[in-house]
Amino acid sequence: MAKEITSRAENYSQWYNDIVKKADLAMNSAVRGCMVIKPNGYAIWENMQAQLDKMFKEAGHVNAYFPLFIPKSFLSKEAEHVEGFAKECAVVTHHRLKNDPHGSGLVVDPEAKLEEELIVRPTSETIIWNTYRDWIQSYRDLPLLINQWSNVVRWEMRTRPFLRTAEFLWQEGHTAHATQKEAIEEAEKIHEIYARFAEDFMAMPVIKGRKTENERFAGAVETYTIEALMQDRKALQAGTSHFLGQNFAKAFDVKFLDQNNQEAFVWATSWGVSTRLVGGMIMTHSDDEGLVVPPKLAPLHVIIVPIPKPAPAINEVAEKLLQGLKAKGVKVKYDHDEKKRPGFKFAEHEMKGVPIRIGIGKRDLERNVVEVARRDTKEKTSVPIDGIIDYVETLLNDIQTNLLKKAKGFRKDHMHTADDFETFKQIIESDGGFVLAHWDGTQETELRIKELTKATARCIPIDNLQEEGQCVLTGKPSKERIVFAKAY
Amino acid sequence: MAKEITSRAENYSQWYNDIVKKADLAMNSAVRGCMVIKPNGYAIWENMQAQLDKMFKEAGHVNAYFPLFIPKSFLSKEAEHVEGFAKECAVVTHHRLKNDPHGSGLVVDPEAKLEEELIVRPTSETIIWNTYRDWIQSYRDLPLLINQWSNVVRWEMRTRPFLRTAEFLWQEGHTAHATQKEAIEEAEKIHEIYARFAEDFMAMPVIKGRKTENERFAGAVETYTIEALMQDRKALQAGTSHFLGQNFAKAFDVKFLDQNNQEAFVWATSWGVSTRLVGGMIMTHSDDEGLVVPPKLAPLHVIIVPIPKPAPAINEVAEKLLQGLKAKGVKVKYDHDEKKRPGFKFAEHEMKGVPIRIGIGKRDLERNVVEVARRDTKEKTSVPIDGIIDYVETLLNDIQTNLLKKAKGFRKDHMHTADDFETFKQIIESDGGFVLAHWDGTQETELRIKELTKATARCIPIDNLQEEGQCVLTGKPSKERIVFAKAY
Numbered sequence: 001m002a003k004e005i006t007s008r009a010e011n012y013s014q015w016y017n018d019i020v021k022k023a024d025l026a027m028n029s030a031v032r033g034c035m036v037i038k039p040n041g042y043a044i045w046e047n048m049q050a051q052l053d054k055m056f057k058e059a060g061h062v063n064a065y066f067p068l069f070i071p072k073s074f075l076s077k078e079a080e081h082v083e084g085f086a087k088e089c090a091v092v093t094h095h096r097l098k099n100d101p102h103g104s105g106l107v108v109d110p111e112a113k114l115e116e117e118l119i120v121r122p123t124s125e126t127i128i129w130n131t132y133r134d135w136i137q138s139y140r141d142l143p144l145l146i147n148q149w150s151n152v153v154r155w156e157m158r159t160r161p162f163l164r165t166a167e168f169l170w171q172e173g174h175t176a177h178a179t180q181k182e183a184i185e186e187a188e189k190i191h192e193i194y195a196r197f198a199e200d201f202m203a204m205p206v207i208k209g210r211k212t213e214n215e216r217f218a219g220a221v222e223t224y225t226i227e228a229l230m231q232d233r234k235a236l237q238a239g240t241s242h243f244l245g246q247n248f249a250k251a252f253d254v255k256f257l258d259q260n261n262q263e264a265f266v267w268a269t270s271w272g273v274s275t276r277l278v279g280g281m282i283m284t285h286s287d288d289e290g291l292v293v294p295p296k297l298a299p300l301h302v303i304i305v306p307i308p309k310p311a312p313a314i315n316e317v318a319e320k321l322l323q324g325l326k327a328k329g330v331k332v333k334y335d336h337d338e339k340k341r342p343g344f345k346f347a348e349h350e351m352k353g354v355p356i357r358i359g360i361g362k363r364d365l366e367r368n369v370v371e372v373a374r375r376d377t378k379e380k381t382s383v384p385i386d387g388i389i390d391y392v393e394t395l396l397n398d399i400q401t402n403l404l405k406k407a408k409g410f411r412k413d414h415m416h417t418a419d420d421f422e423t424f425k426q427i428i429e430s431d432g433g434f435v436l437a438h439w440d441g442t443q444e445t446e447l448r449i450k451e452l453t454k455a456t457a458r459c460i461p462i463d464n465l466q467e468e469g470q471c472v473l474t475g476k477p478s479k480e481r482i483v484f485a486k487a488y
Numbered sequence: 489m490a491k492e493i494t495s496r497a498e499n500y501s502q503w504y505n506d507i508v509k510k511a512d513l514a515m516n517s518a519v520r521g522c523m524v525i526k527p528n529g530y531a532i533w534e535n536m537q538a539q540l541d542k543m544f545k546e547a548g549h550v551n552a553y554f555p556l557f558i559p560k561s562f563l564s565k566e567a568e569h570v571e572g573f574a575k576e577c578a579v580v581t582h583h584r585l586k587n588d589p590h591g592s593g594l595v596v597d598p599e600a601k602l603e604e605e606l607i608v609r610p611t612s613e614t615i616i617w618n619t620y621r622d623w624i625q626s627y628r629d630l631p632l633l634i635n636q637w638s639n640v641v642r643w644e645m646r647t648r649p650f651l652r653t654a655e656f657l658w659q660e661g662h663t664a665h666a667t668q669k670e671a672i673e674e675a676e677k678i679h680e681i682y683a684r685f686a687e688d689f690m691a692m693p694v695i696k697g698r699k700t701e702n703e704r705f706a707g708a709v710e711t712y713t714i715e716a717l718m719q720d721r722k723a724l725q726a727g728t729s730h731f732l733g734q735n736f737a738k739a740f741d742v743k744f745l746d747q748n749n750q751e752a753f754v755w756a757t758s759w760g761v762s763t764r765l766v767g768g769m770i771m772t773h774s775d776d777e778g779l780v781v782p783p784k785l786a787p788l789h790v791i792i793v794p795i796p797k798p799a800p801a802i803n804e805v806a807e808k809l810l811q812g813l814k815a816k817g818v819k820v821k822y823d824h825d826e827k828k829r830p831g832f833k834f835a836e837h838e839m840k841g842v843p844i845r846i847g848i849g850k851r852d853l854e855r856n857v858v859e860v861a862r863r864d865t866k867e868k869t870s871v872p873i874d875g876i877i878d879y880v881e882t883l884l885n886d887i888q889t890n891l892l893k894k895a896k897g898f899r900k901d902h903m904h905t906a907d908d909f910e911t912f913k914q915i916i917e918s919d920g921g922f923v924l925a926h927w928d929g930t931q932e933t934e935l936r937i938k939e940l941t942k943a944t945a946r947c948i949p950i951d952n953l954q955e956e957g958q959c960v961l962t963g964k965p966s967k968e969r970i971v972f973a974k975a976y
Binding site for chain 2: 027029030031034035036037038039042043045046062063064065066067068069070071072073074075076082086087088089090091092093094095096097098105106108117118119120127130131134146150151153155167169
């Protein structure tokens, strides 16, 4: 089975597609650019959602739900925002179909044309800030800390499962504050939550930074980002948190009376992560045998396989393990299918990324042990049945820790610095990875670097070392290095 | 505050709208027929989701996600299905906006017209069965037990928050089976889960039954329904589970090889409940003072109010209660706002349906008691602080039980039988409620009854008493009574 996966060395892009397919995570649908998220893939997203939702709520946020559709005119109200989204949106123009009087089947009913077209939300700032105008009168209504779990649509021309799809699932937080300071703190707090989630749950190390003006969200004053490094040494923007200033408050006329009874515009943030994280997780940890999932996000932690097939003595031990592990909150299954050989099962569960496999064979039972194989390192160990429950619990933690350590090592190996453009270009073209380089701070230079190397400015790291230097392209003075990479 | 609510007696419909508004549950949006679900309303839906999701998973289902859009041609493949949905669907015709060259702002770019229009899903049978064709080859791929949490759009002309909106949130289960028997059992199992959820969690008694042919889902062979009675004595269809036969398998050519290597079409079910349940919950329990929420679905169980305002001794007891109750999983808050009087707070928390209010006053403290008020009966009791945690836990259960009992009593009071049409008509026109009557089994009679009385056939109860009788309209022979009512 594993042989069906193209190796990373051979064709990285095909390797990714193979894993998505063979691990039953997702597939393309009949609708251009839209994917079907299969149960194995959706279960990972559900685990991500549950954890993120908990973190948002612990930080004082509540969930709400706003309409799927946005009146066309709303989109135009924030000048940069419309620039960013008008060219890639699904437009609803009619509200009825009818049978063609000329007999050619179902057609759009021209009499059911909408007075104003509706846009399927690409993001919800406009409809939400139009609503907040009714919700906010005084400083007592602030802060408003709201999140929404929803689907959004951006008509992308080139799509890939999870990483870039026309429709995707995400959460979008939209908060309103009385002061600039508080709004910036909120954007930073979420930035921190995203980074913690990426490292502690996805085992995916990220660089925390601010976007350059050119890479900012359409309508934001400041965009905070977490950037991860994939195994092809390209960067993945994994989550962004925006300080929106008063841009949307002004566009939608959202004012409040402050404690001194003075009228002022409200300050805003918005922030989101999406099903793209599933793609990031796949690309961070998986190998040529298939998917690797960090235990904290795994739909299934342990698979028990009878060797060579179910038998009373084996089933009895399996049942004991199932009960013991379930009692500890470990998600475990017994693969008692009699029609598949152990080797086939091993490959199948490796492919699907189950973190631990326990093999129970007759000979092992005579010695009162079982064989434990970990997915990340593929090491196998004989473990006494008596201590197996504790062993599994510890091993799940070890795997989680090891995946992060390994990913950090990988990133370290591909973190470069470049002080002249030749070196910069050569690194980007050969190894890739993150390149720390001085930059003169102009959009012009940033775009020229992109043109020449395909590398983009990923971010200006938080707490960046301040050092004198010269822009890698223009030689102009610079006070800090920023992170460049080719990116998804 | 409560005075702002219209009484049920005065104007039931306005009462409902007032509650939705004053309890901060939802509001109309700028998009026709689409509502904004506010945090207080969404939290109730989240609790419903969590419980239903648990019940579906315990019954062996997994979640997945299918595209928002359905190619127009898919809709036409099942003849009855298209009849049911083509007239009320949002149609996406373009994928880009552009600036009008004539300067009138943002317009649809005519060059970005889709080759085939996309329908925003009104329900997902078609796109899902088109996908299942790839997933199902042999009996080993069956059963497929899949659920999806999603938003759907049906372009309704007359909308009401939660009860009927153009966009709504729901879950839709879509299962595939090797045999007719197994598919029918699945539809019945879900029907049972819906009824159990309605009674055990929403405290909303329901009649379980089958729909008449006329009231069936478009494309179903059998529709199972749960029907609840609202306080205006109109029925609410609260959830449906459909046995789809092989209709969608045939429309989308989904066949499998059975154990004897014979090719056969797959058997199907689909089933759904939606944010309409929130409307049903509101209408079942609320009163003229505001929302009433069953404890099992309440976002907040207990509100603690200092009387008349926070003070060190009061805060200390409040803190003790907060900790003790939270440790027991009770959701509790302390309303220490110094700017609002107790009376105002009482009215506010009553309005929002918090099941239990605990008032802590100085004089009470001298006697080591607090005042506990329950939202459902409005009874107040002095309770010793020592036993307060247990008292609250028991009381939450009592309230849950009492709400169901009360709702069952109400339903019993408005459950009628009619043996002639004059009586039938008179009951429907005066008291309303459910009317059990004989019917000759024809669509014609059913529609005529609707025309004459506005009452529709709600369902044919499961395990219905078989008795000889005459159709209430035509006098033709009948073997059982079915349930009629005016309905939402």
